[in-house]
Amino acid sequence: MRPKHPSTRLVRSCVCAALLAFLLLPGCGQAPAPTTELSVYFTADTHGRLEPCGCFTGQFGGLTRLKTVFDAETSPFSLRLDVGDAVAGHADYDLIQYRYLLRAYESMRYDAVNLGAREACFSAAQLRQLQSSSPVPILSANVLDAATGKTLFPPFRIVTRNGWKIGIIGVVDPRGVPEPGAGLTIASMETTLAKLIPTVQPQTDLLILLAFTDEETLDRLANQFYETQIILGGRVRQPAQELKRSNRSLVYFVTNESRALGILRLKLSRGTAPVSAHNEIRLLHDKIPQDESIRDLARAYRKEVRTTRLRVDDPESASDDRIPGVRAVAQYVGTARCAECHKTTGAAWAKSGHAKAFATLLAREADADPNCVGCHTIGFGTPSGYQRKWAGAQLVDVGCESCHGPGSLHVRQREGDKSIDFRFRELGAGDCKKCHYGEFSRPFYWNEFWPPIQHGKEKLP
Template sequence: MRTMRGGASMRRQLVSVFIILVAGALVLLAIRSLGSKSRPAVEGIAQTATSQQPKDIFEFERAQARKTTLAGRLGADDGMVAAIFFGGDILGSLEVCGCPKNPLGGAARRQGYIRLFAERYPDVPFLHVDTGSFFSDRADPTTGDLAEDVIVGNEWVIRAYEQMKLDAVNLSYHDLPQLARCFRSEEFRRHVAETPVVRRFLSANVRPREASHASPQPYLLRELSGERLKGRPLRIGFIGVTEAGNYRGREFVVSDPLVAVRSLLPRVRAHADVVVVLAYLSPEMIETLAREVSDVDVILADVGRPLWLQPKAVGRTYVAYSIYQTKFLGELRLYRDEREGRWRVLARYVELDGLIPDDPATEALRAEARRELAAVQRRLAERAMAASRRAQQSASGEGATFVGSRACQPCHASAYTVWTESGHAHAFATLQKAKRENDPQCLGCHVTGYEQPGGFLNVFSTPRLKDVQCEACHGPASRHLEDPTRPYGKVGVPEGCVPCHTRENSPDFEPVSYWAKIKH
């Protein structure tokens, strides 16, 4: 009897232990279930994305320059299943940009790298997008409208983006003056027929005031498929927004970008696995967007300035930034976490220097654009020359005018000799070689007194002020010639150099060694 009672007691204990274990397992499953609901559908790989990224663009460029092989630029096959290439701020130019020693960017290199990627990873589907400011909004000072060469250059950008097959092009406020021209009803119909990429210009918060202009798409849906996706298409939704900035045009209204994203998001989310916002906003507004509209998976951001900002997670949202003028191409890699059913993302950047071969078709288009632009800019320069005859020797605020370096030689012979043997004395030749000697985007750092009273206008009317001469740094010297005892021309190093020798345009610039070459 005692044995039977002991057996029953043991059975009761075993049943109790079993019930406790089952209850614990159910609680654990409930916790996991709740936890999985709070986790994002897309997660940034922060441990590799942020810890290894340099703190600013200069350090970044130097680090990338050490990767001297194409294999290093293409990166390792790390299991990605898709990619999104992104850039921005090309400012109406298809050209490379920067110091002749190491010019970066350019549409042909951008497309050349994407072609190399497709050859290296033929089973990885990809998309190509622009974050904004792809047009120039430089105005003619005499009319206030877009300059003639700007209009021509912007039209070539449209043709290039059609040829490069961009999947989504975000509109910034800088793009709206040109958009006012090409989205007029008749012009828009022509563009749709010739360059259908205009249908992929998008903005959720830019709308025309009148029916005479077409409206950009508020969002776009793109579907990727391929071997690495294992028969399960990846649907990506793009929403575009911009800040209003200094846009004062009458053709469009720019509304609150956060309100626009918030109102569109449920509709896009219903049809997309991953939601990407292309945002031309200030860094502060980008942070606010990520925190207040938390169901956005990725923000590909453009701050419109030459800053290097690290990719990072802000709440549930992964934020990566375009590099100014697309001197580096952004590459967002996507990975599928099969175990947890989520997407992971990681942004990397590719330096578009001379190691990257040009895409032949894009380079041919760029060369054709350069020929037409050179002709237009020459005509504008000749027109400016005629106008300059009516306003010879305009004075600066102190009444001083530019006289040219030859006027400095009699008293400063040794300094003049140093200058003639320096790169500054041949700065204009680099523009002539590139057929950009009349390009306003370049002239300021290759001539003397550009856009200053009495300064360089063009090579026809003011040839004595081409190149970076003495007065480019020291200021107009006519008053100094009249009275050499007057205080004049003190320039600090490097503060006198960095307006042109920026980290983006002159990544090899180092004040001590550069100053040693021109010390006088």
């Protein structure tokens, strides 16, 4: 049936639009409630972990678990914030991964993601692209375009909860970024905030500062800028043991490679300082189920990185320590070559876990992820080491040369080339810990880890 009076329809759609605008923008035009509760959730140092790497069982963390935790949270008024270091590094594949991390934050309804020290190592061009495509608001008040001196991202944003206007500012400590990305310069946090706060503060009922910096500096900022009522960090070694009131600010911080979530439940009353009703660093332990939608993002990242040509795929540019034009002295030859002479050791190795390290990655479809390949192959990232285009055909697993180093000179010498005088260096626990550390291993003890792979006593002809 067609409406008789087109004007009625017009009026009705206007009312609808107004109603819709009202529903979509709660707080718009709404007077701030005299008191309200606000739950502030924050993360830092996610370290690229969409999901835990799986290097040992019982691992904590991963955005897969964070999503499960958020899905169970029921606070009517909340904020979700990331203080920085979402990525594990600033290689081209880390940038690819950042896009998936941002999508994960989007699906967890993050309100703001601040640039940390690692993000500040991407180039200005890379960050500019992110700025136009990020599905969540990225903030940074002091990471600047070196050419123009202007910010690349909004320095702050204001969100409304229960009528309260909450300002969120993001900064990163330049001392944590000795080499900012190409085309970037990082301004002093203090100078930036001294200029910014007087313009932001009058527009807000509550001011939150995301500061990717250490404990002492968080304190110092609290003393210098009393207007920031909540200060969240940071570039710290451990999550906060307690919530601290410093000057007029509440200071809290979190870290830990995606294993910890900071929670602050605030009581806000107009005209008085915010009070914390509850604060907690929640560990994302291994009993928390992992969310499938975030797992899908991790899979999509691995798929994209598999089919993308990366810098590390160009062996000439791959090595950090390579002098241009000079060939590395010794090259990798592969474990099978070593086992031709070292038969007993070769047989013992073949039975060890090290000999199936690449199969482990294959089973997880992580065999082309540069964040995994390095410790599960031989010499990845060096000119004669494993390359992704070999797709597992050679130099896979934790082979003899993963520990002893490239062996071509040793082989030539032992085959009779008298011109070569080469000796492998002596190894010890420190050489194991370049792979067996942190999130990548159960706690490493020589006396526990060496016996299963013990070798080297065989008599050779």
